[in-house]
Amino acid sequence: MPWWKEKRTYRYLFVALLVGLIFYFLYLVRGLLLPFVLAIVLVYLLNPLVERMEKRGSPRVAAILMLYLGVIIVVTSLLMYGVPRMVNQLEKLVETIPTYTDQVEQLINQIQQRFADSAMPPGVQQIVEERITWVELKAMEMVRKAIDLLLGILSNLFYIALAPVLAFYIMKDLKELKQWAISQFPRQCYADVLRLAGEIDQVFTNFVRGHLTVVLIVGVLTSLAFALIGLEFGVMLGIIAGLAELIPYFGPLIGAVPAVALALLQSKWLAVKVIIVVVIIQQLEGNVISPKILGDSIGLHPLAIIVTLLAGGHLFGIAGMLLAVPLAAIARILVKFTWEKLC
Template identity: 50%
Template sequence: MLYFIYLIRGIFLSLLLAVVLAYLLHPLVRMLESRGSSRTASILIVYAVVFILAAGLLLYGMPHIIAQLNTIRDVIPEYAVQVQEFTDSLQLEYARAGIPGAIRQIIDERITWLEQILVQMAERVVQNILGLAGYLFNIILAPIFAYYLLKDIEIFTDRTVMFIPARWRGDVLELGRQVSRVIDSFVRGYLLVSVITGLLTGVVLAFLKVEFALMLGIFAGLTNLIPYFGPFIGAVPAVALAMLVSKWLVLKVIIAFILIQQAEASIISPKILGDRVGLHPLVVILAVLAGGQLFGLAGLILAVPVAAILRVFIYFAAARLLPEFN
C-alpha cells in the first residue's frame, strides 16, 4: 500500500487542490441547496459562476498584467542606471561623513550581499512561475475531483467516521469541528482580507500615479497573507519605485500604506476575522519567524493556521487529560 501511494504521489497536488476548492465552495453549494436546488445543480451553478468570474478576471486582468510585465522588462535598464546613481550618491555621502574604512567595507559588503539576495529572489520567482506550467494537468484535475467531493461529501464523511472506534468517535468529531472552525477563520477570512487589501493598494497607488499599480496591488494582496510582516514586505517595491521619482512621492506612498494597514488592522480584519484564530500576537510572530526560517515563503503563509491547529490539539488534550484545566 505504501509503495502504491509512492507511485501515485503525482496526483497528491490535485487531491490537495480539490480538497481546498471543495472546502471553499461547500458553503455556497449548501446555500443554494437550502433554497431548493438539487446537489448537482447547485454545484454546477457555483462552478459556472466561478468560471465566469475567473474568465472575466483573466480576460481583463491578464492583458494588463502582461503589458505591465513587458513595460517592467523595458524600463529595467533605466531603473538600473537610476539605482546605480542613487547608490553612488549614498556612498559619496557616507564617504564624506568620515566613516572609518573598516566600517565602510562592512557596509559595502552588506550592500553587495543584499543585491545578491534580491537577484536570487527574483530568479526564484521566475523559476516558480515557469514551474507552474508543469503542474497544469494537476490543476485541471482538481475541479473534477472537487466536484465528486462536493457531490458525495456526506458519504465520504460517514464512511470515514465508521473507521473511528466508537469510544473515540465523539472526541475525534469534536476535535474535527474545532479544527474546521480555525481553518475556516483563516482560509476564508484571510483570503477575503488580502483581496480587499490588494484592491485598496492598487487603487490608491493608481491614484498617486505610481507605475505598475496593478502589479504592486497584487503583490501587496499576496504578501498580506503573512501576518505582521506581510504589509511591510508588500510596501517595499512601491516605496523603491517611488524613490526613483521623488521624495515627495515616497512620503505619499508611505502614508498611503500606513493608512491602508491601519484600516486593515482596525476595521477590515476585526469585522471579518475577529479573534477566532485564538493566538496571542507573540505566538503569531514566533510562528511566522519559525515558519519562514524552516520552509521559506510557504512557511510564512502556513505558520499561523498550523500554529492555530496545534493550539486546538494542545487545549483539547489538556481538557481531556487534566480535568482541572477546564
C-alpha cells in the same frame, strides 16, 4: 495486567505507527499535493454556497455545476479584462528594468563614494561596503526567486487545472466522506472526534474564507489607490500587497516594500504618497476589515504567532510563513485536547 501487555497499548502503538507512515508517505509525494491543497481551498470557499442552493431544492450536483458555471463566467471576464493589462504592465516592466537597474547602480555607487570620501576608519568602510554588496545580492536573489515562482506556477498548470475536478468530487460526496471518516473510529470516540473535527474545521474556515476575503479587499483597495496616485505597475503591486496579507504582521511590510522601492526610483514625493496610501489601507485593514471578517479566528497570542511565523519562514520560506499560523492553531487544539484527556 501490566500496561505494556494490554491490547489497548498495542492498538495505540499501531495507530501511532500508521499515522507516522501516512505523514512519511505525504512527505515523499509532497510535490503532488498542490492540486489536493487547492481543491480543499475551493471546497471551503464554494461548499457553503452549494449547501444553500441545496436547501432551496436544487440537486447537489446541479448546484455544484451551476456554481462552477458562474465562477467560470466571472473568472473569464476578469481574465479578459485583467490579463491584457497585466501583460502590458509586465512588458513595460521588462522594458524599464534596465533603467531601474541603472538608477539602483548609480545610487549604490553614490553611497559607496560618500563612504569612501568620509573620515570613517578603513575597517568600518569595508564593513559598510560589504553590507551594501550583501543588500544588492539579496535584492537580486529575491528577483530570481520571484521569476522561479512564476515559472513554477506555469509548470504546475496541469495540477492547478486538476484542482477543480478534485473539488467537484469532494463536494459531491462530502457527506458520505465525513460519515466514512467518522466510522473509522470506535463508537466511544465519536464525541471526541466530532469535537476535534469541528474545531479544526473552524480554523480552516476562518483562515481560508476569512483571509482570502481580506486579501481580495486589500488587493482591490491598494490597486485602485496606486492607480489613482499614478504609480507605475499599480495593479500588479496591489495584487502583491493583497497576497501578502496572508502572512500576519509581516505581510503588510512585505507587500509594501516593492511599491515603495519602485516609487522611490520615480520620485521621492511619489514614494511618500505610496507610504501614506499603505498606512491608510493598513489602518483600515487592522481596525475595520480584519476585526469584522476574522475576529479572533486563530486563538493564538500575538507573540506565539510571531514566533511561529519566524520559525516557518526560517524552515520553509514563504510557504512556511503562509502555513505556519493555521498549522500552529491546529497543533494548539490537539495539544489542549490531549492535555485534557491526560489530566
